[in-house]
Amino acid sequence: MKKFFYKDNYVIDCNIINKYFLLVLVVSIFNMIFTYGCVSSHGNKNVTNKSLISQIKKGVSRKEDVKSLIGSPQNVSFIGNDEHWYYYYTKTKVRSTNCIPVIGSIFGGIDTQSSSIIIIFDNHGIVKKIGSANSSGGGGGIQDNFK
Numbered sequence: 001m002k003k004f005f006y007k008d009n010y011v012i013d014c015n016i017i018n019k020y021f022l023l024v025l026v027v028s029i030f031n032m033i034f035t036y037g038c039v040s041s042h043g044n045k046n047v048t049n050k051s052l053i054s055q056i057k058k059g060v061s062r063k064e065d066v067k068s069l070i071g072s073p074q075n076v077s078f079i080g081n082d083e084h085w086y087y088y089y090t091k092t093k094v095r096s097t098n099c100i101p102v103i104g105s106i107f108g109g110i111d112t113q114s115s116s117i118i119i120i121f122d123n124h125g126i127v128k129k130i131g132s133a134n135s136s137g138g139g140g141g142i143q144d145n146f147k
Contacts, residue, residue: 043089046070047115053132056119061127066119073119081123090114095138111138 046052052069055061066085073085092112113136120129 038094039091040093041089041091044071044074044087045089047087047089047117047132053117053130056127056130058127058130063121063125066127070117082128083121083125085119085121087117087119088114089116109139112136 047070049070055069056066063083063085070087074088075086077084077086090112091114092110095109095111113134115134116132118129118131119127120131122128
């Protein structure tokens with residue numbers, strides 16, 4: 001057993017330090033395994049399904065067609081004679097490095113992907129325009145500030 005003497009003849013047992021380090025390592029790995037892939041999502045996942053969205057045709061599809069394909073809109077607004085339907089979907093994933101002491105504060109954080117669709121109907125309920133947007137990004141770790 002190795003021992004180091006500190007001031008005032010205080011003895012530090014190296015085996016205790018090694019056991020503590022091993023415990024921290026095991027707990028960190030355990031947290032990484034069980035928090036990896038922690039995903040939260042919100043909204044209408046059909047927004048990400050390109051085959052469904054491609055079935056919506058300008059000048060042909062009606063409100064009922066759109067509703068049966070991708071569901072009810074999350075928001076509706078009226079501008080002039082047009083009716084706007086809004087659909088959103090966001091998926092957020094916690095980085096597994098969050099749970100590693102010290103390293104988590106540098107490389108931790110979350111990654112987010114968002115998709116949205118707006119469908120504009122004319123005053124007869126026929127699709128006039130379709131617009132979409134996608135974005136992705138991350139945040140929370142120091143490395144995210146250097147991109």
